[in-house]
Amino acid sequence: MIAEYLSYPFVRYAFIAGILTALCSSLLGVTLVLKRYSFIGDGLSHVAFGAMAIAAVLSLKAELVVVLPVTVVSAVLLLRTGQNTRVKGDAALAMLSVGSMAAGYFLLNMFSASANVSGDVCSTLFGSTSILTLTSTDVWICVIMSALVIIAYVLFYNKIFAVTFDENFAKATGVNTSAYNLLIAVITAVIIVLAMNLVGALLTSALMIFPALSAMRVFHTFRQVVICSAVIAVVSSAAGVLISIILSSPVGATIVIGDLIVYGGFCLAGRRVKL
Amino acid sequence: MAQITVKNLCPGYEGIPVAKDINFELNRGDYLCIVGENGSGKSTLVKTLAGLERPVSGEIICGDGFTLSRMGYLPQQTLVQKDFPASVGEIVISGCLSSSGLRPFYSSAQKKLALSSMKKLGIENMKSRCFRDLSGGQQQRVLLARALCAADRMLLLDEPATGLDPAATAEMYSIIKELNEKEKITIIMVSHDIEAAVKYASHILHLGSDMQFFGTKEEYVKSPIKMSFRHQDGLAKFVDEPLCSRAAAGKNRRYLK
Numbered sequence: 378m379i380a381e382y383l384s385y386p387f388v389r390y391a392f393i394a395g396i397l398t399a400l401c402s403s404l405l406g407v408t409l410v411l412k413r414y415s416f417i418g419d420g421l422s423h424v425a426f427g428a429m430a431i432a433a434v435l436s437l438k439a440e441l442v443v444v445l446p447v448t449v450v451s452a453v454l455l456l457r458t459g460q461n462t463r464v465k466g467d468a469a470l471a472m473l474s475v476g477s478m479a480a481g482y483f484l485l486n487m488f489s490a491s492a493n494v495s496g497d498v499c500s501t502l503f504g505s506t507s508i509l510t511l512t513s514t515d516v517w518i519c520v521i522m523s524a525l526v527i528i529a530y531v532l533f534y535n536k537i538f539a540v541t542f543d544e545n546f547a548k549a550t551g552v553n554t555s556a557y558n559l560l561i562a563v564i565t566a567v568i569i570v571l572a573m574n575l576v577g578a579l580l581t582s583a584l585m586i587f588p589a590l591s592a593m594r595v596f597h598t599f600r601q602v603v604i605c606s607a608v609i610a611v612v613s614s615a616a617g618v619l620i621s622i623i624l625s626s627p628v629g630a631t632i633v634i635g636d637l638i639v640y641g642g643f644c645l646a647g648r649r650v651k652l
Numbered sequence: 653m654a655q656i657t658v659k660n661l662c663p664g665y666e667g668i669p670v671a672k673d674i675n676f677e678l679n680r681g682d683y684l685c686i687v688g689e690n691g692s693g694k695s696t697l698v699k700t701l702a703g704l705e706r707p708v709s710g711e712i713i714c715g716d717g718f719t720l721s722r723m724g725y726l727p728q729q730t731l732v733q734k735d736f737p738a739s740v741g742e743i744v745i746s747g748c749l750s751s752s753g754l755r756p757f758y759s760s761a762q763k764k765l766a767l768s769s770m771k772k773l774g775i776e777n778m779k780s781r782c783f784r785d786l787s788g789g790q791q792q793r794v795l796l797a798r799a800l801c802a803a804d805r806m807l808l809l810d811e812p813a814t815g816l817d818p819a820a821t822a823e824m825y826s827i828i829k830e831l832n833e834k835e836k837i838t839i840i841m842v843s844h845d846i847e848a849a850v851k852y853a854s855h856i857l858h859l860g861s862d863m864q865f866f867g868t869k870e871e872y873v874k875s876p877i878k879m880s881f882r883h884q885d886g887l888a889k890f891v892d893e894p895l896c897s898r899a900a901a902g903k904n905r906r907y908l909k
Contacts, residue, residue: 548703549727
């Protein structure tokens with residue numbers, strides 16, 4: 378049955394895009410969770426929604442041209458705010474995320490050329506209800522971006538570990554921590570924009586944090602946690618895409634529910650076994 | 653020539669000095685203890701020496717083939733580390749990063765260095781244990797091993813005995829002393845524990861709100877500043893029972909920040 382489904386190109390596209398975005402998200406998710414940045418992913422996805430709305434209003438074919446730079450810039454600004462600014466990090470984040478949500482919805486309602494505004498909004502927030510909409514260009518962009526993210530992650534793995542575990546120590550020994558924080562911010566933004574196509578703006582941070590949190594329940598070294606969360610992400614996203622085709626359920630929500638179930642399972646497993 | 657010379661240094665945050673005109677000079681193998689009341693600028697001085705804060709004025713001059721980036725740093729533990737999934741080996745070798753440059757992976761020389769630092773601290777059998785499952789004393793030894801990977805000439809320790817029980821504290825101090833004597837590593841340590849400072853250090857830097865002292869510990873014991881520090885109400889108790897009051901002071905400080 379699966380083979381029959383896979384003979385359709387749009388099903389293959391969905392699998393490729395789904396697995397790759399989930400894999401990238403889960404890799405970086407470990408760092409975000411441990412650095413206490415889980416909410417930055419969430420805030421950035423709201424920003425991406427706002428940017429998407431602007432692109433829709435301008436009726437741009439290539440939304441990425443607007444969405445990607447806006448999200449990257451916001452990510453950099455958010456990480457720059459630090460502790461000593463007048464608006465504290467979490468307040469700045471809350472402001473930015475609700476602000477861009479409001480602006481995005483306002484723009485879509487007032488100026489959208491589309492006939493079905495609420496449908497557009499819904500699919501931007503929660504991902505497309507069917508995966509038929511992915512074009513081969515989308516998939517190619519996704520493949521290239523994911524490859525870049527994975528290569529960057531592998532090359533800078535040791536530095537990302539050091540900056541995550543103890544930024545002060547890394548800085549004191551001469552590691553350029555602000556450059557690596559910037560790298561983390563940019564990669565996060567790229568992944569969020571990628572994941573938005575698949576699961577929608579509101580659910581992207583779930584792809585990042587759930588695999589990492591599940592893996593941390595059972596495994597106790599950084600490398601094991603990273604590998605395990607990548608495996609969880611790939612398996613649950615493949616399963617999610619498959620189930621959503623069979624049940625014709627929304628892809629994003631199905632994958633996230635799958636992640637949630639895995640998390641529950643790992644919580645139980647973590648209590649029984651200590652590896 | 654001295655390994656490190658600090659001249660008229662004013663450490664501070666964002667241009668506002670928290671201590672004035674600090675002067676000291678250390679040679680290889682010296683053991684400096686920085687003492688003083690809360691808020692006297694000890695931690696800021698350490699952060700400045702570690703390169704985390706820019707000095708407001710003054711200078712830090714290195715000599716004798718030493719540079720500031722080759723200083724091993726043992727920071728106070730952060731909250732993030734309490735539940736961080738990482739093995740002892742992963743943490744210790746991350747101290748080697750400064751010598752990596754742009755190379756993405758660790759070389760075999762770096763792996764050897766990590767192993768030898770673990771051996772020096774007697775934690776090589778914990779290599780694959782999880783950091784968060786270790787006791788406070790073991791965790792400090794892991795972080796000390798990591799600092800050794802980053803540097804072989806000088807260690808900068810920010811209250812290494814914070815939160816440790818008396819046995820672990822004594823062990824920590826004797827490990828540091830051993831590194832100082834056997835490996836000729838210069839030690840700069842911030843401590844609240846004056847008795848330990850006088851016992852182990854060769855030099856003392858005392859930071860106070862209105863006066864400052866730098867000299868050998870023999871000079872320090874006879875100096876008026878030591879007397880005044882001991883006999884202030886409350887502080888006398890603080891010095892005599894360093895461990896309990898350290899725990900309490902640590903808690904208070906977290907809320908103040």
